[in-house]
Amino acid sequence: xxxxxxxxxxxxxxxxxxxxxAAKACNLNDNCKRLRSAYISTCNRELSAAEPCSRRKCHKAxxxxxxxxxxxxxxxxxxxSCKDTACAERxxxxxxxxxxxxxKDRPNCLDLRGACRADHLCxxxxxxxxxxxxxxxxxxxxxxxxNFQACLGSYAGLIGFDITPNxxxxxxxxxxxxPWCSCKGSGNMExxxxxxxxxxxxxxxxxxxxxxxxxxxxxxxxxxx
Amino acid sequence: xxRKRARARHKPCELRELExxxxxxxxxxxxxxxxxxxxxxxxxxxxVRSYDLSLKSMRSRRKIxxxxxxxxxxxxxxxxxxxxxxLDAYNRYYTVNELSAKECGCx
Numbered sequence: 267x268x269x270x271x272x273x274x275x276x277x278x279x280x281x282x283x284x285x286x287x288a289a290k291a292c293n294l295n296d297n298c299k300r301l302r303s304a305y306i307s308t309c310n311r312e313l314s315a316a317e318p319c320s321r322r323k324c325h326k327a328x329x330x331x332x333x334x335x336x337x338x339x340x341x342x343x344x345x346x347s348c349k350d351t352a353c354a355e356r357x358x359x360x361x362x363x364x365x366x367x368x369x370k371d372r373p374n375c376l377d378l379r380g381a382c383r384a385d386h387l388c389x390x391x392x393x394x395x396x397x398x399x400x401x402x403x404x405x406x407x408x409x410x411x412x413n414f415q416a417c418l419g420s421y422a423g424l425i426g427f428d429i430t431p432n433x434x435x436x437x438x439x440x441x442x443x444x445p446w447c448s449c450k451g452s453g454n455m456e457x458x459x460x461x462x463x464x465x466x467x468x469x470x471x472x473x474x475x476x477x478x479x480x481x482x483x484x485x486x487x488x489x490x491x
Numbered sequence: 492x493x494r495k496r497a498r499a500r501h502k503p504c505e506l507r508e509l510e511x512x513x514x515x516x517x518x519x520x521x522x523x524x525x526x527x528x529x530x531x532x533x534x535x536x537x538x539v540r541s542y543d544l545s546l547k548s549m550r551s552r553r554k555i556x557x558x559x560x561x562x563x564x565x566x567x568x569x570x571x572x573x574x575x576x577x578l579d580a581y582n583r584y585y586t587v588n589e590l591s592a593k594e595c596g597c598x
Binding site: 283286289290293294299300302303304306307309310355356359362 | 510523524525526527573574575576577578582584585586
């Protein structure tokens, strides 16, 4: 019997939660813990019954977290792989979506893109995302230059801006990412809007990059330089 | 061994740390998240002040009788660590302050 369970306690094996492990790694690092706590407390602070939080301050604290904490911590929190919904819900909750992501109504995606382009930093981060996560059929990974890290980094770079993307649900089988917007009311720009939205929702490069990170299979694909 | 334990008991006041789950803190939160709990531990024999010696003397001379006094220094936090935040089992975030010691001293 001992040999069957060797190396793996069945109780801990069934409970393994990579997103929880990522939170632990962050909590044990003073810098990560401090900046994580800073954005969580800011994004979670209720101002009044009418205003559940200050989105502006929440976004700023999120940007500081992703700018100042190394990717070895932030990527683990954002892209942890999950086998159950508890884990996937924790992953979805990483950016405190009730404050940083969700809103009363869903704006049109092209309006959201317009708001992002009006801000020089958001504009350049969005351009990075389109460059580094652009799905291509010329490479086996669907990513430009097979560079998963560049795509993941550009994705994380959008968090805390108008275009903040997130997991749309706590599904473990299919990963769907989207900014908080829809293509309703696009008029004659409908096609352009759908194309923009699909770069998030149906992007094989982004999906492969996230899955490879979660499985730990992206290691060999990072170009050495 | 016994000698090892005796030596551990006589370590001077210093910061120590434990990795514990949030549930284990006993603050009423339910979360499997792990946090670093830093605490102050050790003896303060070297930090006895004239104050402590005099206080002891007053007590033995029965000048102080009914009051609760402490005539020796105590190993306690001088400063506390930054806030700690975590997600609980019901997907709510919480932030706790002054959870962990940052600096210890004989006070």
